[in-house]
Structures are given as C-alpha cells and as structure tokens.
Amino acid sequence: MTLLAVGINYQTAPVSVRERLSFPADVLQPSLQELHNLKEISEAAILSTCNRTEFYCAASTTNQQILIDWVAQNKHLDSHDLTPYLYSHTGPALIRHIFRVASGLDSMILGEPQILGQMKTAYQAACDAGTLGKHLGKLFQHTFTAAKKVRTDTAIGSSPVSVAFAAVQLAQQIFDKLSEQTALLIGAGETIELTARHLSQQGIGRLIIANRTFDKAHALATQFNGYAIDLSELPNHLAEADIVISSTASSLPILGKGRVESALKKRKHKPMFMVDLAVPRDIEAEVEQLRDVYLYTVDDLQHTIDQNMNSRRLAAAQAEEIIDTQVDYFLAWLRAQGAQSTLRDFRLSAETIRDEALQKAQLALKNGASAEETLNRLAHTLTNKLIHTPSSQIRIAAENERHDLVAAAREIFKLSDTQ
Structure with a gap:
C-alpha cells in the first residue's frame, strides 16, 4: 500500500487552470466513487478550494500517471496539457504536505485558518462517499491533530495579515462594543466583502453598503443582513456611520472634507472612525484635520500587517518543528500496521x-x-x-x-x- 497525492495550487497553476479542476459539492461524491473504483485505488479523498485541488489516495502502485489520467478524463482534458501544472507526493513527503496544508503553511496567506475547515469538509465528503479506509482515515485524523497543535502552540494565526481584517481589528480597539455601532462600507469588491464578513463575525450592530452599482451593493448586503444604498445616497446616510471603510476603483475622492464635516455636525461631533483602503484615495487627506475623525489609510495598516507577517513567519518556523514530530508519529503508526x-x-x-x-x-x-x-x-x-x-x-x-x-x-x- 502506498499513500499517493497529486494536485495543483495557486503557485503551480493560474486560476484559468485551477477552475477547470475544481470539484463542486454536487459532483464531489460521484467523482470520489469513480476514483475509488479504479482497481489500483483502495481509498480516496479530494480537497477542492479556490486556491488548490488535491487528490489523496491509498494505492497499490506508486505510478502517479494513473491518477493524472483519471483527472484528465474526468475533466475532459489532455493529460499532457495538465502535467506541467501538477505536483505529486508519496509516503513521508505526502504526510508532511497534508500537515502543512491543514496548518496554513502552504497557503497564499501564511497561517490562514479557513483551509483547516475545508480539509474537514473534504474528509466528511469522502466519509459520506464511502471512499475512506483505515490509512487515509487515520491520516486525516492525524492531520487535524497536527493542525490543532500548530494553532495551539504557536502564534501563527493570532495576527491579522489582510487590510480588511486589520481595519476591523482596529475598529474593535476604538469601540468597546461593535454591536452598538453602525458601519458604512463603500464599494462592493473583494476587500469590502471580506470587511463585511469580518464585521458580521464580530457582531456589528448595523451594516450599510454603498456602491455605484446598486445591485452589487444589494447582493452583498443581503449576505450579511445589511442595508444597500446607491453611491448617490451617501450624503444622506454618512451621519449614521460610526465606522466608514472605503475601497473602490474611483480615480477621484468620494468623500471630501466638507461632506464629512457636515456629517459630523449632524452627529453632534460624535467621533467617526474612517479607513481608506483605496489607491488612489477615496477619502480626501484633509479629512484627517477634522477633530472628531480618526482616519487611517492603507499605508497605516500596511505597517501593522508587515509586523504581523513577520510574527507569522517566526511562528511558522515553530510550526515546522511541530510538523516534523507529528510526521514521525504517523510514520511510526504506519510501520506498526506492517506488523499487524x-x-x-x-x-x-x-x-x-x-x-x-x-x-x-x-x-x-x-x-x-x-x-x-x-x-x-x-x-x-x-x-x-x-x-x-x-x-x-x-x-x-x-x-x-x-x-x-x-x-x-x-x-x-x-x-x-x-x-
């Protein structure tokens, strides 16, 4: 029996290739069963995310081409066109790889926690499809243990490394209770969506999303129980906002000093926390001169992010040591199976x-x-x-x-x- 893995990720393949190898939830179970039916494959699991697709197998062969040919056939691709984007692992290298993936050490954002949940979803899908056995099942369980130990024993996930998360964390430091605040988000792109998600997770009291295209604002607001407005309505709602976070592609500022000053008067000079994540700026620099405004730019947050990334890199070195030990534990278990x-x-x-x-x-x-x-x-x-x-x-x-x-x-x- 050999543990075998083949995959692509954000480092080896562009999104145009990765999206062709994705396995949505509705096709995952039949695909797993089809893979499991190959005579050389005794166990199988598939991890499919926006940044990677990986196939884990217990097989009677070390010939990865069998797996590559199946992937190509399943996705109606030529295996020769696919091969340059693929990587493969067997034995100890596979064990180390899956431990590192689950711990966030192989992610685009070092230490990001979402991948562990995605790994658990892949495990559950394989369980439901009946394609897991003793070896892969044990490998996944040990993977979750290793990732949890990395999270518990290191600081790899404790410092924010995205501007959206850093902005929300800064808001938490300024306001005692986000549940009592209103946040106004300007834009509807990826950064604003991530900001909305973080604010929602932290229990923001009220959420308003403004965008030049109302339908986009409405679609995003609906996800987080928010309220959508057209960008032209901004002057009417600005005074409601305790927190303003903006990230658009506008070439000119959206909020000027005069408009913010008017909003402050309506608020009776109750302070406003503002973060401008756009380049070029959405909020005029002169707004910072207003007494009751705390204005931060993407550069202000970038210093914090750089410091936090350095902290994560130090934690990653500790995490690699933990993974070394966990790999040895799993290899010892595997060797013991040979004596059963x-x-x-x-x-x-x-x-x-x-x-x-x-x-x-x-x-x-x-x-x-x-x-x-x-x-x-x-x-x-x-x-x-x-x-x-x-x-x-x-x-x-x-x-x-x-x-x-x-x-x-x-x-x-x-x-x-x-x-």
Missing part, C-alpha cells in the same frame, strides 16, 4: 495451541483425572508447545550464524543477559 498481520497470525497460533491443550485437559477431568495432575499437565503442555517453534528457529539461526536473529529474539522476548 504477523501479530494476528501469532495470536491465532497461540490460541489454537491453547484450545487444543484445554480440550485435552477437560477430557482428562471428565475421565476422572485429578484436578492437580490435570493442571500440571496443562501447564507443561502449553509451555512446551508455545516455546517449541521459537526455540527451534533460534537454534537454526545460531547454527547458520544469524546472530542478528538471535539478538532480535532476546529483544523480542525481553531476555536478561545471564552468565
């Missing part, structure tokens, strides 16, 4: 000898033999039969000068040295 059939056969042989000796003892008692005599004979018979084969094999090993086997026998049976 031997242990099973050894136990079966001993139980057969026991049953035969016990049957003779019971017959002797039935025929009137004394209990003491029967017990002595049973003990003598069991001892002789249990040590006969090992004794014979040790003698043969010594005659053939197989001193390694004699030494192994002493270790296995824990025999103390005698003079």
Whole structure:
C-alpha cells in the first residue's frame, strides 16, 4: 500500500487552470466513487478550494500517471496539457504536505485558518462517499491533530495579515462594543466583502453598503443582513456611520472634507472612525484635520500587517518543528500496521495451541483425572508447545550464524543477559 497525492495550487497553476479542476459539492461524491473504483485505488479523498485541488489516495502502485489520467478524463482534458501544472507526493513527503496544508503553511496567506475547515469538509465528503479506509482515515485524523497543535502552540494565526481584517481589528480597539455601532462600507469588491464578513463575525450592530452599482451593493448586503444604498445616497446616510471603510476603483475622492464635516455636525461631533483602503484615495487627506475623525489609510495598516507577517513567519518556523514530530508519529503508526498481520497470525497460533491443550485437559477431568495432575499437565503442555517453534528457529539461526536473529529474539522476548 502506498499513500499517493497529486494536485495543483495557486503557485503551480493560474486560476484559468485551477477552475477547470475544481470539484463542486454536487459532483464531489460521484467523482470520489469513480476514483475509488479504479482497481489500483483502495481509498480516496479530494480537497477542492479556490486556491488548490488535491487528490489523496491509498494505492497499490506508486505510478502517479494513473491518477493524472483519471483527472484528465474526468475533466475532459489532455493529460499532457495538465502535467506541467501538477505536483505529486508519496509516503513521508505526502504526510508532511497534508500537515502543512491543514496548518496554513502552504497557503497564499501564511497561517490562514479557513483551509483547516475545508480539509474537514473534504474528509466528511469522502466519509459520506464511502471512499475512506483505515490509512487515509487515520491520516486525516492525524492531520487535524497536527493542525490543532500548530494553532495551539504557536502564534501563527493570532495576527491579522489582510487590510480588511486589520481595519476591523482596529475598529474593535476604538469601540468597546461593535454591536452598538453602525458601519458604512463603500464599494462592493473583494476587500469590502471580506470587511463585511469580518464585521458580521464580530457582531456589528448595523451594516450599510454603498456602491455605484446598486445591485452589487444589494447582493452583498443581503449576505450579511445589511442595508444597500446607491453611491448617490451617501450624503444622506454618512451621519449614521460610526465606522466608514472605503475601497473602490474611483480615480477621484468620494468623500471630501466638507461632506464629512457636515456629517459630523449632524452627529453632534460624535467621533467617526474612517479607513481608506483605496489607491488612489477615496477619502480626501484633509479629512484627517477634522477633530472628531480618526482616519487611517492603507499605508497605516500596511505597517501593522508587515509586523504581523513577520510574527507569522517566526511562528511558522515553530510550526515546522511541530510538523516534523507529528510526521514521525504517523510514520511510526504506519510501520506498526506492517506488523499487524504477523501479530494476528501469532495470536491465532497461540490460541489454537491453547484450545487444543484445554480440550485435552477437560477430557482428562471428565475421565476422572485429578484436578492437580490435570493442571500440571496443562501447564507443561502449553509451555512446551508455545516455546517449541521459537526455540527451534533460534537454534537454526545460531547454527547458520544469524546472530542478528538471535539478538532480535532476546529483544523480542525481553531476555536478561545471564552468565
């Protein structure tokens, strides 16, 4: 049995290739079962995210081409066109890889936590499809343990490394309770969506999303129980906002000093926290001069992000040490599986000898033999039969000068040295 993995990720393939190899939830189960039906594959799981697709298998071969050909056929691609974008791992390298992926060490954003949840989803999908067995099942369980230990024992996920997260964290430092605040987000792109998600997770009281295209604002606001407005309505709602975060592609500022000053008057100079994540700026620099405004730009946050990324890199070095240890633990488990059939056969042989000796003892008692005599004979018979084969094999090993086997026998049976 060989553990085998093939995959692509954001480092090896552009999004145009990655999207062709994605496995949405509605096709995942039949695809897993189809992969599992290959005669060389005994266990299978598929991890599919926007940044990577990976196939994990327990196989009777180390030939990765079998897996590549199946992927190409499933996605109606030429395997030769696919190969340049792929990477593969077997054995210890695979174990290390999956541990690193689940711990966020192989992610676009170092230490990001979402991948662990995606890995658990892949595990559950394989369970539901009936394509997991002892080896892959154990590998996933050990993967979750390794990732949890990395999260618990290092600071790899404790510092924000996206401007959206950093902005929300800064808002939390300024306001005691986000649940009592109103946030106004300007824009509807990826950064604003991520900001909305973080604010929602932190329990923001009210969320307003303004965008030049109302339908985009409405679609985003609906996801987070927010309220959508057209950008032209901004002057009417600005005074409601305790938090303003803007990220648009506008070439000119959207908020000027005069408009913010008017909003502050309506608010009776209740402070406003403003973050401009756009380049070029959405908020005029002069707004910073207003007494009741706390204005931060993307550059202000970038310093924090750079510091936090350095912290994550230091934590990643600790995480690699943890993973080294966890890989050794799993390899030890794998090696132990190789002895299972031997242990099973050894136990079966001993139980057969026991049953035969016990049957003779019971017959002797039935025929009137004394209990003491029967017990002595049973003990003598069991001892002789249990040590006969090992004794014979040790003698043969010594005659053939197989001193390694004699030494192994002493270790296995824990025999103390005698003079």
